Amino acid sequence: MRVVFAGTPDFAVPCLEACRAAGAEVVAVYTQPDRPAGRGRKLAASPVKTAALAAGIPVEQPESFKAESDRDRLASYAPDLMVVVAYGLILPRKVLAIPRLGCWNVHASLLPRWRGAAPIQRAILAGDEVSGVDLMQMEAGLDTGPVLVERRTAIEANDTGGTLHDRLSALGADALAEGLRRTMAGETLTPRIQAEGGVEYAHKLDKAEARLDFQLAAIALERKVRAFNPWPVAEADVAGERLRIWSARALDGVSSSAEPGQVIAATREGIDIACAEGVLRLTSIQRPGGRPIGAADYLNARPELKQAVS
Incomplete structure (x- = not known):
């Protein structure tokens, strides 16, 4: 089977490797154009491009498929199938029609819940107990196609955006x-049409969302801290200092009559902050220009905070 693979970030690399391991012939890899990255803002190749070049696979990086020449270039690879994993471009109908078997997409949610750009983080933010991955036959709509293969996993109480990302990637x-093996063995996969109800859209993350508002419930803020680790990382004003919050937890059965945002306890176990509902304990924080540290180390640098609430 001749496969064209389209993907960009780290999430997609295991899928590229799976194509090759399953015995498919990956004839080309499509990925986003090199983008500025790092403090020097130098152009950097995507993780998928790096993996493709290491494997000796031709790489294509069109800005879009609007030009007929870009679609002709894709067609010249004579693909039986195009596999799309976090590519970053919406494929037009003319592209979907090029491969003999159409296009498959690996999407990190249990469709139709969390269609769109940020399904992993949105699932944690919403307090979902289960997530998963759907292998889907692509249609013109956004993540609307029938599901061919599904994998599920529980969202654990300590899962972050990063840990769930890595598990769903695998x-x-x-x-x-599985889909490739069965198809290459001559089996026709049975599609499951997505339900019409239960549709949720996972809108792209915005850095402004990372600000913690202590007028919200502590459990909602805990989920935000977990979901936005490792990006964009939650932020909060704590006793007059802007901090990045890497880990925090809502204290079970603990409440406070203090004003939301007020530090009510500061110990080696964490910094407890009153919320509109419940108390949030900050356990790993980062000062401006510093690195992530535990609450004990932070209090060593700010002993006045410990004294203020003693």
């Missing part, structure tokens, strides 16, 4: 490998 590769 599950996505597993689901894709």
